[in-house]
Amino acid sequence: MIRLWLLFILFYCAFTSAQQADNTPLNAVFSAPKKEQIIAVETFSFKNKKAQSRAIDLARELRCPQCLNQNLMESNSPIAKDLRLIVYQMVDAGKSNQQITNFMTRRFGDFVLYNPKFESRTYLLWLGPLLLLLLFTIIGIRVIKKSIKVTD
Amino acid sequence: MIPELALYLLILTGFFSLLGILLTLLANIKQRPQLRHYIWPLTYGGAFCITLSISLLAYSFVINDFSVLYIAQHSNSQLPIFFKIAAVWGGHEGSLLFWVFSLALWAFVIAWVNGKAKTQFISHVLVVMNLLILSFVLLTLFSSNPFLRLLPMPLEGRDLNPMLQDIGLIFHPPLLYLGYVGFSGVFSFAIAALCQPESTFPWAKQSRVWALVAWIFLTAGITLGAWWAYYELGWGGWWFWDPVENASLLPWLTATALLHSLIASEKHQALIRWSLLLAVFTFCLSLLGTFVVRSGVLTSVHAFAVDPRKGMLLLLVLGICLVVPLTLFSNNFGRFKVSKLYAIKSREVLFLISNSLFAVTTLTVLLGTFYPMVFDAFNLGKISVGAPYFNTVFVPLSLLAFVLMGASTFIGWGKTKRLNKGLFSAMALTSISALFLFYLFAEGRELLVIVVLLLTSWVIITPFFNARFFKDLFKNSAMFIAHTGIAICALGALLNAHYSTEISKKMGPGSQVILDEFKIEYIETQWLLGPNYSAEQALLTITDHANNTYQLTPQRRHYPVRVMNMSEPAIKSFWNKDIYITLGEKIDATDYAVRIQKRAFTSSIWLGAILMMIGAGLALLKRMLRVKENHNE
Amino acid sequence: MNKKISILLPSLFVALFILLLMLGLTHKSATGQRVMQPKALPNFQLSELQTGKSLTKSLFVEPLTHHYTLLNIWASWCAVCKIEHPFLLKLAQQGVFIVGLNYRDDQQAATSLLLSTGNPYQQVIFDPKGTLALNLGVVGTPESYLIDQYGQVIARFNGVLNDSVWENHFKPMMVMLTDVEQ
Numbered sequence: 026m027i028r029l030w031l032l033f034i035l036f037y038c039a040f041t042s043a044q045q046a047d048n049t050p051l052n053a054v055f056s057a058p059k060k061e062q063i064i065a066v067e068t069f070s071f072k073n074k075k076a077q078s079r080a081i082d083l084a085r086e087l088r089c090p091q092c093l094n095q096n097l098m099e100s101n102s103p104i105a106k107d108l109r110l111i112v113y114q115m116v117d118a119g120k121s122n123q124q125i126t127n128f129m130t131r132r133f134g135d136f137v138l139y140n141p142k143f144e145s146r147t148y149l150l151w152l153g154p155l156l157l158l159l160l161f162t163i164i165g166i167r168v169i170k171k172s173i174k175v176t177d
Numbered sequence: 178m179i180p181e182l183a184l185y186l187l188i189l190t191g192f193f194s195l196l197g198i199l200l201t202l203l204a205n206i207k208q209r210p211q212l213r214h215y216i217w218p219l220t221y222g223g224a225f226c227i228t229l230s231i232s233l234l235a236y237s238f239v240i241n242d243f244s245v246l247y248i249a250q251h252s253n254s255q256l257p258i259f260f261k262i263a264a265v266w267g268g269h270e271g272s273l274l275f276w277v278f279s280l281a282l283w284a285f286v287i288a289w290v291n292g293k294a295k296t297q298f299i300s301h302v303l304v305v306m307n308l309l310i311l312s313f314v315l316l317t318l319f320s321s322n323p324f325l326r327l328l329p330m331p332l333e334g335r336d337l338n339p340m341l342q343d344i345g346l347i348f349h350p351p352l353l354y355l356g357y358v359g360f361s362g363v364f365s366f367a368i369a370a371l372c373q374p375e376s377t378f379p380w381a382k383q384s385r386v387w388a389l390v391a392w393i394f395l396t397a398g399i400t401l402g403a404w405w406a407y408y409e410l411g412w413g414g415w416w417f418w419d420p421v422e423n424a425s426l427l428p429w430l431t432a433t434a435l436l437h438s439l440i441a442s443e444k445h446q447a448l449i450r451w452s453l454l455l456a457v458f459t460f461c462l463s464l465l466g467t468f469v470v471r472s473g474v475l476t477s478v479h480a481f482a483v484d485p486r487k488g489m490l491l492l493l494v495l496g497i498c499l500v501v502p503l504t505l506f507s508n509n510f511g512r513f514k515v516s517k518l519y520a521i522k523s524r525e526v527l528f529l530i531s532n533s534l535f536a537v538t539t540l541t542v543l544l545g546t547f548y549p550m551v552f553d554a555f556n557l558g559k560i561s562v563g564a565p566y567f568n569t570v571f572v573p574l575s576l577l578a579f580v581l582m583g584a585s586t587f588i589g590w591g592k593t594k595r596l597n598k599g600l601f602s603a604m605a606l607t608s609i610s611a612l613f614l615f616y617l618f619a620e621g622r623e624l625l626v627i628v629v630l631l632l633t634s635w636v637i638i639t640p641f642f643n644a645r646f647f648k649d650l651f652k653n654s655a656m657f658i659a660h661t662g663i664a665i666c667a668l669g670a671l672l673n674a675h676y677s678t679e680i681s682k683k684m685g686p687g688s689q690v691i692l693d694e695f696k697i698e699y700i701e702t703q704w705l706l707g708p709n710y711s712a713e714q715a716l717l718t719i720t721d722h723a724n725n726t727y728q729l730t731p732q733r734r735h736y737p738v739r740v741m742n743m744s745e746p747a748i749k750s751f752w753n754k755d756i757y758i759t760l761g762e763k764i765d766a767t768d769y770a771v772r773i774q775k776r777a778f779t780s781s782i783w784l785g786a787i788l789m790m791i792g793a794g795l796a797l798l799k800r801m802l803r804v805k806e807n808h809n810e
Numbered sequence: 811m812n813k814k815i816s817i818l819l820p821s822l823f824v825a826l827f828i829l830l831l832m833l834g835l836t837h838k839s840a841t842g843q844r845v846m847q848p849k850a851l852p853n854f855q856l857s858e859l860q861t862g863k864s865l866t867k868s869l870f871v872e873p874l875t876h877h878y879t880l881l882n883i884w885a886s887w888c889a890v891c892k893i894e895h896p897f898l899l900k901l902a903q904q905g906v907f908i909v910g911l912n913y914r915d916d917q918q919a920a921t922s923l924l925l926s927t928g929n930p931y932q933q934v935i936f937d938p939k940g941t942l943a944l945n946l947g948v949v950g951t952p953e954s955y956l957i958d959q960y961g962q963v964i965a966r967f968n969g970v971l972n973d974s975v976w977e978n979h980f981k982p983m984m985v986m987l988t989d990v991e992q
Contacts, residue, residue, distance in 0.1 A: 063762045067770035068683045081679070088561045090949045093476045094419055096563070099412045103914075107944065132947030139563025146557060150548050154541040154570045161533040169526060474834045488835050496828045503820030510816070550834040 062103075066110040071117055080116035083125060084109050086140050090133040180245050183233035184324040186226045187274070190281060191314035193223040194307035201304050213300045217288050220303055223310060224285035231278045234323060235265050244330035247271060247323040253336035253738055255709040263347040264337045269471060269487075270323035272350060276467070277313045279351075279358040284310060287362055287387070298369055298378040305365035312494050320487045336709065336738035345405030353398030353425060357463035359391025360432060364460035364498070367453045371505040374512035381443040381452060388439060388456075389797045392432050393790050399425050400786040411744045411759045413677070413774045415782060416670070418567040420475035423546040424466035427539055431459040434535030436793075437528055445590055447525040449513050450506075451532050457502040462539075464495045475550055524590040531581050538574045542567065572625070575667060579632040582660050583607075583639040599642035603635075610634040618753075620676055629671050636664040651799050659792025666785025669778040676777035681761075684715075685768035692773050695756060696720045699771070703730075710734045712745075715760050715769060719749060731760040731771075755779045851961045852945035859912050859934035860921055869909065869933060871961040876907045878964075878984055881955040882931070882971070883911045883943060886919040888951040894970045895927055901976070902930035910934035913943050913951055956980050 071077040084097040089105035097109040108129070115125045129137050141147045197219035204212035234247075238261040243249040251264045251271070266275040284306035291299040317323070340346070363384045370380045402425070407415040416422060435455040441447040469475055472488025520526075545562045553559055587600050611631040619626050640646055640657045682690050689698040700716040712734040720726045729747040736743065746759045754777050761770035853867050870879050882898060884891040902908055910931035912920050917936060924934070937943055946955070949968055956965040965983045967975055 060762070064683070064764050064770060067761045067772070068681055068764075070682075074678075078678075086563070086565050088563065090947075099410070099414070099417075104949065107940065111944075132945065133949070134559065134947075136559040136561055139561050140565035141560050141562055146552070147548075147560070150544065150562065150566070153544045154537065154574070157537045157540050161537055165529055165533055168529070169521065173521070468831070472835055474831060485835050489832070492828055492831055492835070496824060499824040499828075500821045503824060504817060507817045507820055547830070547834075551830055554830065554833040554837045 062110065063106055066106050066113065069110070069113045069117075071113070076116050079122070080113050083116065083122055084112045086138070087112065087126070087129055088137045088139050090137055096139060179233050179237055180242070180324040180326070183230045183237075184322070186230035186233070187277070187314060187317065187324075190223045190226045190230065190277065191311050191318070193219045193226065194311040194314065197223075197307045198304050198311070201300050204300075210297070213297065214295050216300055216303045216307070217292060217295060220281075220284050220288045220307065223307070224281040227278050227281045231265065231274055234271065234274065235262050238262065238264055241334070243332070243334050244326055244328070245323075246325045246327040249327050249331050249334045251334070251337050253334040253709065255738075256334075256337055256342075257708055259347070260337055260342050263341070266350050266354070267337055267341050267346075268323075270317070270321040272354070273313070273317045273321050273471075274323050275351065275354055276358060277310060277317055279355050280306065280310045280313060280361055282355075283358055283362050283387075287365075291383075296378065298373065298376055298380070301369040301372060302362075302365040305368045306361060309361050309365075309498075312497075316487075316490050316494065320490050333738075336736065339710070339734070339736040339739060339741050339743050340409070342709075343405065343409055345401055345409060349398055349401040349405055351398075352394050352401060356391050356393075356395025356398050357428065357466065359387065359394055360428060360456070360460040360463050362387035363391065363435065363456040364502075367456035368502050368505065371453060371502055371509060374509045379443070381439050381449070384452070384456060385436070385439040385443055386797065386800055388432060388435050388459075389793050389800070392429075392436060393793050393797070395425070395429055395432060396786060396790050396793070399429060400783065400790075403786075404783060407779065408746065408748055411746045413679070413746075413757050413759075413776050415673075415779070418545075418564045419477050420546050421466075421470055421477040423542050423567075424462075424469040427542055427546075428459050428462040428466060430535055430539045430542070431455050431462055434532050434539075435459055438532050441525060441528045445525065448528060448532065450510075451529070453502075453506065453513075455532070457499075457506075458539075461495060461499050464491070464498060468492060468495060475546065520592060522588055523592070524585065524588050527581060527585055527588050531578065534574060534578055534581070538571065538578075541570050541574070545570070576628065576632060579636055579664065579667070582664075583632070583635040586639040586643050603639050603642045607631060607634045607638050610638060618672060618676075623675060626671060626675060629668055633664040633668045636660050651795070655792050655795035655799060657792070658795065659789050662785045662788025662790075662792055664785070665781050665788060669781030669785055672778040673776060673782065677775060679772065679774035681770065681772045683764055683768050684717075684771040685765075688768075690773065692756075692775055694722050695775070697756075697758075697773055702767070702769075705732070707734065709738065710736045710743075713760070713763070715758075715771070717747075717758060717771075719756055727756075729756070729758050731758045733760050733763075750780055752780060753778055849963045851957060851963055852942065854935075854942040854945070856935050856937055856942060859910070859917065859936040860924075865933065865935050867961055869935075870957050871959065876905075877959055878907070879957045880906055880908045880980070881911060881957055882908055883913050883946075883948050883951050883953040883955075885913045885915040885951050886923040887915065888913075890970055891952045892927075894952050894972075895930070897972055897976075898930035899928050907932055911943060911946075911948075912936050912938075913948065914938060914940045954980075956983055 071080065081098060087097045087108065089095050089097055089100040089102055089108070091102050091104045092100045095105070097105050097112060100106075111128070112125055115128070126138060135142065141150060143151050197216035200212050200215045200219075204210060237245055238248055238252055239258060241248075241252065241254045243252075247268060247270050248264075251268045252261055256264070264271070266272045284303060287299070287306065288303055291302075366380045366384045366387070370376065370378075399422075402422070403415045406417070407413070432455075435452065438448050438452040438455055442449045442452040468488060468491040469477070471491060472485060474488060545566055548562050549560050583603075586603075608631065611627070611634045614630045614634065615627060619630075637660075640653060640660070643653065646653050646657075678693060680690060680692050682688075684690070684699040686699055686701050689696060691697075696719070698718045698720070700718060703714045703716060705712040705714050712732045714730050714732045717729045717731070718726050719729060727749045729749055731747040732745040734743045734745060735741075744759055744761070746757055748758075749756045754775055757774040757776050759772045759774075761772055763769050851867055851870055855864065855866055857863065858865055870881075880901070882894075884894075898908060908931050910933070912934050915936075915938065917938070920934075920936075924931075935942065940948075946963075952970060954967045954971050955963050957963055965980055967979055969975075
């Protein structure tokens with residue numbers, strides 16, 4: 026019984042520390058990715074510089090589906106490395122950004138897009154700033170008009 | 178015994194605050210003004226107690242008292258003493274105690290400065306401050322007591338999170354908290370003013386001083402955070418539009434607006450309502466930031482341990498801090514003097530526009546930050562809003578702000594006519610200098626780069642077209658330096674995003690790569706033993722055009738207590754670029770995956786931030802000198 | 811009257827904002843589930859963990875004995891999966907048809923783990939490179955998918971499967987399935 030408790034405590038400690046250390050959510054713990062994979066992604070050589078900068082920019086716009094809030098470039102989690110490698114490979118193979126983001130959203134949902142799509146449920150998000158600008162302009166004009174009348 | 182004493186002192190702080198509040202209320206109800214004076218010594222007493230309390234916690238850290246749960250969780254006997262002290266605010270409980278400490282400190286300073294004439298107005302300010310202190314003492318006591326004992330006492334602590342074992346993170350949180358909490362002063366002044374709209378107390382004048390001090394702290398805190406993220410996280414980025422970063426940006430935006438608005442309110446009785454509301458919102462957004470970090474309501478890399486209960490309590494405080502002043506505001510709306518506007522083309526209107534612009538920007542960042550949360554809460558699915566969105570909406574708004582900054586030179590207060598004749602020569606000079614800069618820096622023909630170069634020149638050049646620039650050098654240079662700072666910061670950020678390059682290579686002793694004009698050679702791998710970690714260190718040299726050679730030593734550290742690996746990048750800074758090297762995965766017996774980045778113009782981001790702070794510092798200095806003159810007269 | 815409204819207006823806005831934050835704060839409990847449209851299982855060709863026999867999508871499409879399959883993603887290195895294991899054994903005893911997807915694992919380690927702790931799976935798809943998992947959109951282990959007899963994924967859960975998740979998240983879908991059949 027005591028041994029069981031000890032095991033539990035040990036496990037609990039390991040678990041909580043792992044939680045603080047990496048950005049793994051509560052319910053998922055990961056193995057280190059296969060070494061070849063890390064090496065493949067960390068030493069990936071692109072056909073040309075243009076492909077490299079496009080791949081990196083795109084990987085920055087995609088969210089690691091498992092982490093708290095990191096993009097594919099920043100995260101060290103295995104799945105992020107996997108997906109980054111896929112982005113690299115697809116870009117190097119000449120796939121368009123649209124094709125690659127489609128590939129990702131088909132599997133992981135719109136959650137992985139840091140650049141949310143412009144659609145009915147994000148109208149408020151994208152048009153919000155414009156509406157606010159309009160609102161403040163109208164209020165401003167009214168205030169100024171009123172105030173100038175007062176002084177006259 | 179010591180932790181209990183510290184806890185007792187914390188309770189005493191709350192008690193002093195409560196007593197001060199009650200006595201002042203009594204003074205107002207019973208019309209006995211002399212009772213009002215007690216809140217001064219009680220505020221001093223509270224500040225003294227909490228200072229002692231937090232020092233005792235630090236002392237317990239130093240003597241490795243692991244019977245205190247908080248210390249067992251955040252320290253270790255092998256931890257260098259420097260970090261032990263920093264660990265006081267390294268976790269949730271301790272940082273909340275630090276909040277109380279900084280609140281009491283601000284209350285103390287405000288009481289001290291206004292200690293000669295114990296006016297009713299200031300006593301109201303102190304009541305609000307003490308109410309805040311009291312609520313945070315209660316919050317600390319009931320939801321996150323840092324003095325809880327852990328029995329049986331463990332022999333060793335779990336160590337401070339290695340991420341936090343860094344000079345940048347030692348000073349980042351306290352500066353940020355001092356900034357956040359600093360706006361409690363401005364907030365209290367605003368509430369006191371809202372309670373007594375007819376009061377003749379120059380609240381705008383004093384608010385501006387506190388706002389300037391708090392703003393400098395907040396800016397320093399944010400900059401340090403960005404700098405830390407840059408050199409510690411190993412990605413080469415410095416701003417990620419993470420919810421927690423946004424949470425600190427929100428009060429910064431309203432505070433910056435407040436600083437401007439207060440100028441108009443203080444000297445020209447304009448935009449008084451704006452100033453009051455901005456003061457209230459700035460502090461409430463600081464509270465919101467604290468809430469976001471501690472409640473886990475938004476998923477972020479930087480959040481503390483998730484605990485919804487603490488979140489609820491903080492939310493309660495936030496709710497009260499919003500409802501009370503806003504109700505007062507709408508109740509007394511008509512009793513504030515309406516600012517006079519003499520012309521459409523006046524500095525007042527310009528400030529009104531700039532206030533609106535700041536408000537729109539703040540609300541936009543708020544919208545983007547909380548949109549996914551609201552979306553999820555209504556079960557509409559999970560979406561992410563990140564850097565691409567914020568860059569898209571933030572950039573045009575800041576460009577507009579830059580236009581205004583330069584234009585302010587040509588528009589005077591009220592009816593005063595400013596010369597228009599300089600306008601065209603200013604524009605011409607701006608264009609010429611932008612072209613010159615473009616020729617110097619630009620590697621492509623991006624439109625945005627051209628626009629930002631134009632606006633940067635515009636902001637820096639226009640102040641000199643003010644005929645009185647050198648006559649009133651002190652005043653104008655504060656504004657000039659701060660504006661130049663933000664322009665340089667923005668330019669640096671843009672060039673950094675556009676002209677950074679990188680290369681990832683398998684490297685081992687003897688191998689070399691070329692990145693643009695640099696030749697990078699891997700010399701050897703070394704093994705090191707730190708106080709509480711072991712490390713592999715690569716020694717690399719970089720050689721530039723002129724055959725100057727520099728040594729860089731990126732590391733991979735292993736912290737055994739927390740079983741954590743950290744990568745420590747190495748950076749060589751030049752004025753217009755940083756070479757940033759990260760040591761990646763070990764590939765075989767001798768070789769590592771090495772990532773080498775050329776981060777363009779990173780230094781100008783830090784330079785810009787420092788200039789902004791210097792500008793604010795000059796404004797503060799000028800104010801203090803003038804106060805001294807007035808005293809001497 | 812008008813004045814009273816204007817006094818209450820800001821409080822109303824604040825209350826709304828705070829309410830939203832509270833909603834966000836308490837909503838966290840639903841993490842792990844993802845609202846989803848039924849989605850076809852991707853095609854694959856992998857081998858069985860123990861027998862080495864080739865497995866394809868037909869594993870899910872053909873069964874005549876049951877209306878649904880529970881696809882459980884696990885690995886021997888995954889500590890949390892071990893918490894889930896007894897529950898899977900219980901489900902298997904109740905007659906739930908469970909197929910395992912062994913994710914990025916070592917064949918030896920996975921096999922010996924099943925031998926020592928019991929095997930709830932009818933078949934285990936061995937996916938050492940994580941190719942099927944990637945096409946499914948697996949985020950992390952453990953993860954469970956409910957698949958109908960047409961090879962459509964109709965529910966998924968990311969995290970430890972237990973009674974309450976099973977009852978609230980998977981059972982209703984299964985009942986719906988059987989209803990349609992009858």
